[in-house]
Amino acid sequence: MLLQVLEPGQSSFQSKEAVAVGIDLGTTHSVVAFVQGDEIFTVPVEGSPLVPSVVGWRDGAAVVGKGATPENGISSFKRFMNRPLEKLANGKTPVQLSAEVLKSLKHHAEKALGQTVQKAVITVPAYFDDTARQATRDAAALAGLSVLRLINEPTAAALSYGLDQASEGLYIIYDLGGGTFDVSLLKMSMGVFQVLATCGDIELGGDDIDEAIQHFWKETKDVVADQSTAREAKEFLSNNASWKGEFLGKKLGLTEAQLNDLIETFVQKTISICGRVLADVGAVIHDIQGVVLVGGSTRLKSVKRAVHAFFEKEPLVNLDPDQVVARGAALQAHALTQGSDTLLLDVASLSLGIETMGNLVEKIIPRNTPIPTTIAQEFTTYQDGQTAMKIHVVQGEREFVSECRSLAEFVLTDIPPMVAGAARIQVTFDVDADGVLTVSALEKITNTSQRITVKPSYGLSHADLERMIYEGFEKGAEDIEKRLLIEAGVEADQLLQSLKTTMEADPDLLEPGEETILKEGIKTLEFSLHQGDRQKIKGLIKDLSLKSQPFAERRIGRSIQKRLVGQPII
Amino acid sequence: MLKNLLKAGIVDIETIRPQATPFALLGLEPTFDIDPKKLEFHYFCLQRELHPDRFVGKTAHEVQSSQMMSSWVNIAYRKLKDPVLRAQSLIKIMGAAVPGEKDTPIQDAALLVQVMEWREELEGLQSPGDVDDFCLKFQDKLYELGEQFSANWKERDIKSMKQSYLQMIYVSKIMEDAKDQKQKY
Numbered sequence: 001m002l003l004q005v006l007e008p009g010q011s012s013f014q015s016k017e018a019v020a021v022g023i024d025l026g027t028t029h030s031v032v033a034f035v036q037g038d039e040i041f042t043v044p045v046e047g048s049p050l051v052p053s054v055v056g057w058r059d060g061a062a063v064v065g066k067g068a069t070p071e072n073g074i075s076s077f078k079r080f081m082n083r084p085l086e087k088l089a090n091g092k093t094p095v096q097l098s099a100e101v102l103k104s105l106k107h108h109a110e111k112a113l114g115q116t117v118q119k120a121v122i123t124v125p126a127y128f129d130d131t132a133r134q135a136t137r138d139a140a141a142l143a144g145l146s147v148l149r150l151i152n153e154p155t156a157a158a159l160s161y162g163l164d165q166a167s168e169g170l171y172i173i174y175d176l177g178g179g180t181f182d183v184s185l186l187k188m189s190m191g192v193f194q195v196l197a198t199c200g201d202i203e204l205g206g207d208d209i210d211e212a213i214q215h216f217w218k219e220t221k222d223v224v225a226d227q228s229t230a231r232e233a234k235e236f237l238s239n240n241a242s243w244k245g246e247f248l249g250k251k252l253g254l255t256e257a258q259l260n261d262l263i264e265t266f267v268q269k270t271i272s273i274c275g276r277v278l279a280d281v282g283a284v285i286h287d288i289q290g291v292v293l294v295g296g297s298t299r300l301k302s303v304k305r306a307v308h309a310f311f312e313k314e315p316l317v318n319l320d321p322d323q324v325v326a327r328g329a330a331l332q333a334h335a336l337t338q339g340s341d342t343l344l345l346d347v348a349s350l351s352l353g354i355e356t357m358g359n360l361v362e363k364i365i366p367r368n369t370p371i372p373t374t375i376a377q378e379f380t381t382y383q384d385g386q387t388a389m390k391i392h393v394v395q396g397e398r399e400f401v402s403e404c405r406s407l408a409e410f411v412l413t414d415i416p417p418m419v420a421g422a423a424r425i426q427v428t429f430d431v432d433a434d435g436v437l438t439v440s441a442l443e444k445i446t447n448t449s450q451r452i453t454v455k456p457s458y459g460l461s462h463a464d465l466e467r468m469i470y471e472g473f474e475k476g477a478e479d480i481e482k483r484l485l486i487e488a489g490v491e492a493d494q495l496l497q498s499l500k501t502t503m504e505a506d507p508d509l510l511e512p513g514e515e516t517i518l519k520e521g522i523k524t525l526e527f528s529l530h531q532g533d534r535q536k537i538k539g540l541i542k543d544l545s546l547k548s549q550p551f552a553e554r555r556i557g558r559s560i561q562k563r564l565v566g567q568p569i570i
Numbered sequence: 571m572l573k574n575l576l577k578a579g580i581v582d583i584e585t586i587r588p589q590a591t592p593f594a595l596l597g598l599e600p601t602f603d604i605d606p607k608k609l610e611f612h613y614f615c616l617q618r619e620l621h622p623d624r625f626v627g628k629t630a631h632e633v634q635s636s637q638m639m640s641s642w643v644n645i646a647y648r649k650l651k652d653p654v655l656r657a658q659s660l661i662k663i664m665g666a667a668v669p670g671e672k673d674t675p676i677q678d679a680a681l682l683v684q685v686m687e688w689r690e691e692l693e694g695l696q697s698p699g700d701v702d703d704f705c706l707k708f709q710d711k712l713y714e715l716g717e718q719f720s721a722n723w724k725e726r727d728i729k730s731m732k733q734s735y736l737q738m739i740y741v742s743k744i745m746e747d748a749k750d751q752k753q754k755y
Contacts, residue, residue: 148626192614279749336626343618370648372622374641432637433622 020119020148020337021109022329024156025098025136026053027078027179027205028296031326032105034113035334040160040327043105043112050322051108053078053178055100057090064104076207079179081128082405084135095135099142106145120145121333123325125180126152126349127200129395130407130437137434148336150434153177154184155195155346156328157294160319162188162342169289170196174274174307174315175325177295179205181270185277194345197280197368199273204266206297209234212262213254223250234259238299260302267306274310280368291315296322346371348431355392355401357382358486364429367397371435376428378444385417389425393439400482412441488537492525495541499548502555509554521547586620586639592646592659600663602720604650613647653716654742657735660723669732670739678736685740692748701752705745712741 024031029050033042042049046066054075056068063073074089077097084095092100102122109117122145124136133150140147154173161167168189175182182200186193213230217223225247233243233254242255278284291307293315298304307315319327335342348371353363356379364377381389389412396404415423424444431437499522503510510518521544528536586595593600596612618624620643625636649655661668695701719734 149623190611190614192617194614336623343614343621344623345617345621370644372637372641373644374638375645430637430641433640 018119019113019115019117020121020333021117022326022331022333023102023105023120023122024326024329025078025101025122027076027177027207028053029178029322030101030105031323032109033326033330034109035330040330042323042326043108045108051105053101055097062100064101076179081132081135084131084138095139096142098136098139102140102143102145106143118146119148119333119337121149121151121329121336122147123153123156123329124150125200125202126154126182126184126198127180127202129350129405133434133436148333151329151332151344152184152198152346153325154182154198154294155193155344156332157292157324158186158193159328159331159344160324161292161316162193167289170283170287172274172288172291172311173294174291174298175294176270176297176303177205179207181205181273183274183277185281185283191342192345193342195347197277198347198349199277201269201273204269208266209263209297216258216262217252221252223247223252225252238301256301263300263302267303271306271310285311288313293317294321294324348373348435350395351397352395352429352437354427355394358490359401360486361394361399361401361404364427365431371431372433374428374430376426379425379427380421381415381418381423382420384420386420387415387417388413389415391427391441407437408439412443415443416446485532485534488534489529492529492537492541495544496522496525506555509551514551518548586642588642591663592649595643595646596650600660602656602660602716602723604656609650613643616643653712654738657719657738661731661735664726664728666728666732669736678733681736681740688744692744692751698752701748705748708741708745712738715741
């Protein structure tokens with residue numbers, strides 16, 4: 001398949017069929033492409049298919065791309081798509097700004113095609129959460145585009161590579177873009193592109209490298225240079241050993257060795273994420289057939305070297321890393337509208353769960369589950385006579401609700417009053433092929449049903465989200481200890497609660513002296529809860545259970561007796 | 571290709587239901603020793619026909635059906651691919667309660683003692699290399715248990731199936747714990 005760039009003004013496409021386009025809505029650049037006949041075309045705008053994802057304003061009207069300089073406009077707003085309603089510049093939200101870029105791309109595609117464009121496949125980072133995916137759909141709607149499918153950027157890249165090379169086997173897609181890093185492990189066989197695992201960091205990309213360079217100049221030369229100067233130096237060093245330039249008359253320089261030092265930590269972070277993806281699948285480096293580099297930041301020599309060294313393989317770079325995602329999106333748009341022999345099977349990249357007792361997360365859909373998927377799980381009430389239950393949906397890898405992304409909360413009401421543990425509440429998670437979630441809950445005894453589509457909630461700050469993603473893996477061990485402590489606390493509470501209630505209900509069943517012993521045990525256990533020593537709490541629970549066992553047996557005896565004489569059990 | 575599977579009598583479209591066994595959904599004989607290539611081939615054939623990507627622009631009803639059926643096939647595939655879940659599916663096919671699930675307490679005291687010992691062994695490991703060796707050992711154990719379960723299944727010996735399955739559960743849990751432990755170093 002040939003890659004042809006269309007000359008401005010050339011419009012040889014007069015097909016009557018509606019064309020669906022593929023759009024790579026990037027952090028720094030966006031690209032629109034489409035398939036005509038057997039070829040993929042990227043649409044050039046002002047001489048290049050790479051349209052800067054920058055929105056500015058002239059006389060009140062939005063200007064997208066080169067006409068909007070970073071000085072009069074706003075860039076990198078994709079990084080805020082997980083907070084879609086926040087006002088950034090000119091009172092605009094990330095959704096509105098993304099919509100401006102999409103509108104502009106739509107317009108240029110229409111000019112190139114000579115017909116209106118209404119349908120698109122839009123790519124998103126594999127590690128985008130539910131909120132950011134919904135926000136991308138909203139932005140498309142604002143731009144007058146109907147989204148055929150959201151596809152993950154690395155998957156789109158694999159599609160363009162796979163079709164060109166008719167490859168079979170396991171492939172790594174290493175995608176380091178302007179703002180995000182994704183790595184996916186795919187199996188290609190029989191025309192099926194099956195994503196086995198994906199991992200990433202939505203806060204790691206070329207922007208961070210530019211920032212590191214700016215910081216370096218500030219520290220060493222006391223010059224506060226702008227991002228485009230840093231970017232210029234960085235890009236120059238992809239093919240040269242040293243860069244010299246200036247900013248506002250002040251001389252600046254950067255060598256390859258200096259740049260390598262500056263980005264060492266970033267690169268190592270991406271490599272350790274690659275290791276995680278292999279571990280998720282249980283694959284080893286020698287199982288990997290090929291490594292594909294995607295995203296402009298993979299032009300950096302040290303990135304290429306690190307990837308090469310880790311996978312012990314020369315990475316594939318025969319397609320332009322800036323355009324390969326849009327090309328894949330165009331192929332998928334064509335496949336979805338015209339039919340195709342190939343098939344993409346993707347996975348949910350982040351675990352989904354709900355809040356349970358003690359601020360803990362019960363995972364319902366673990367990450368790397370193939371989508372679409374629908375999984376139901378049963379939960380029960382915690383207290384006697386409980387008639388309502390809060391369902392709090394979260395996304396992330398951590399064990400605690402406070403450390404995951406809160407997606408939605410709703411209350412299931414009208415649960416018939418029953419003893420604790422008797423109600424059967426079925427919570428169903430549906431993740432569609434776009435990776436977007438719908439949650440519903442059903443109380444199975446009375447069929448009380450409530451269905452919600454998870455809509456973004458904005459309680460989480462940027463820093464919180466960052467922490468959620470970085471720390472999910474690093475702090476796993478600490479989490480487990482904390483979790484065990486909370487579980488021990490819940491267990492202790494249940495025992496204390498039930499013992500106190502029953503002692504009040506049947507005081508006559510207590511033997512002489514027994515009450516004192518049990519009250520002593522209750523006091524000691526209650527006190528230990530404040531000390532936070534899990535082993536001690538566990539020991540005291542066991543101790544108190546043993547001590548209260550004879551009393552419990554007597555109570556059971558009494559209730560059986562009552563039942564025998566036809567009296568209600570209390 | 572689904573048409574081929576249908577024609578060959580391998581898959582019956584009527585079996586694509588949420589309550590069907592994962593084996594029936596994927597057109598395979600219920601057995602522990604599945605052929606992974608065949609599983610994958612059937613899975614791909616079904617998804618080629620059922621995946622929502624094949625229903626873009628169709629009616630809402632068709633889109634929704636495709637999403638549901640594709641989901642069930644995905645779940646069945648996951649259950650068959652994983653040896654522990656596969657063993658669980660076979661126990662369910664026998665109409666028996668799955669040990670460890672609610673209302674089915676675990677009554678194998680010897681196993682619980684053994685698990686405690688494994689846990690102690692894991693906690694005593696000093697380096698990531700030790701953990702890797704530990705994992706390899708348990709990988710082998712899981713494989714052996716799979717062979718044992720397979721023999722139990724062939725005899726339809728539900729009691730032994732449950733025992734082998736319980737051991738598989740604990741072995742896979744300890745392997746997960748080992749992975750977590752590796753993050754500590």
